Amino acid sequence: MALDEEARAALARSREAAPWEARRLIRAASEAALATRAGDQPYASLVTPATAPDLSPLLWLSALSPHTRHLAEEPRCALLITGPAPSPNPQTRPRVTLTGIAARVPEAERAALKARWLARHPYAALYADLPDFSLWRMEITEAQFVGGFAMAHRLAASALRPDPDAVQRIAEAEAEIVAHVNQDHPDACAAIACGLLGGAGEGWRLVAVDVDGCDFARGEEVRRLAFEAPVGDADGVRRALILAARAGREALGR
Template sequence: MTKAVQESTPAPYDALAEAKALLRRIRAAALATLAPPDGEPFATLVNVATEPDGSPILLMSQLAAHTRHLANDPRLSLLLAQSGAGDPLAHPRLTLTGKAEKVTEPKRRAALKARFLARHPKSALYADFGDFAFFHVEIAQAHLNGGFGKTGRFDAATLLTDVQGADALLSGEADALAHMNADHKDALALYATVLAGAQHGAWQVTGIDPDGLDLADGDLTARLVFPQRVIDGEGLRKMLVELAKAARS
């Protein structure tokens, strides 16, 4: 297995933490595929969400050129880039390489659909059209460019979240999302603004995994990273109570 290598990363810059944050926060990515018959490079734009372990989820029309390319050759690259004022190259971006797998097994497809629509609710308008399909991206490598002089390279095992032993947490995700979004809006606002550094807004939680919460306010996103790994509902409850106390103090 390839080990993680951090290149030109001045302390105290944490390249892996930046890469993990981009993987969870960025809602759209540049997708590069290889067009038959000669492997001509082809780039487009796609919406992206993540599975609990961080693997990207794509929802694509099977009539699209890039989807046909992937049916011929599943290799791809995704560029997740943070935008902002000033020089675009001063902002961090994460390049992923790997393979796309169309998901048709009903239970697994339903899980991908729930995660994707939590991040992109407007996609519910066409998610079940006959020509659309959900794809799991198996990451091989990731390259972070965090801005000038800040880089890192990671394999999938280093970048992704360990979900071993977290079945109880993941199986209860839907109920936890509904409860938190209905009854704990004040706490979510604290998590987003005080702990995750986001602007004030109507924040909701869109995803839960052992490493943290994915938060969204319309087109804005934030990531709350847990200080310790959480694997079940009781651990999640205790963690969120402690984080709310920390934010209020």
């Protein structure tokens, strides 16, 4: 069926925005469906991902779970992440399927990436140190992003990944940014979390920063702020947080 000019323009806009929209969806995910394989038998399970600074999905998996044993034998896997549906039709739900290779995180990287995973899932601190758990990282090889009905786009890993130099600059500055914001600007955290992200109550803290956004937490509740566009350095983070805090205060009538 031929597309009219308006439909072709909409498809072109969707294709151009697909890598960024997919990244926002991946960064914001608190749950996903993991597909593994046991011999010739496919297997799907619920997992709770976070992302490394370079966007690689992180999974905290128990050795008692079938999917962990599957990955140890066959590291090829897929991860389905979905967003909220804007209509009663589930096909309008934005979603991204990631295919790739999973591997246990080396000991040298484990502490930093475990802290990042726990920043997204603070409730898991109760069991994160049990000996049967280990941290896995998925290297993305390809993605299929669906922005809604008839808006499907296949993405190479290279199109999806953030700029590595920006990733390194933000990772090196993250601890200083988090400490400064929490110590000197707790009011900004509250304005962003409550004014923009639907949070409530006091005690919100900045817990993680990456090139695409940052995470705020209060107890076991976590809210994700997605930047309007990827940032390249600490100054970019600062500008994004200033704009977000200003918008949050305006939303709260302050």
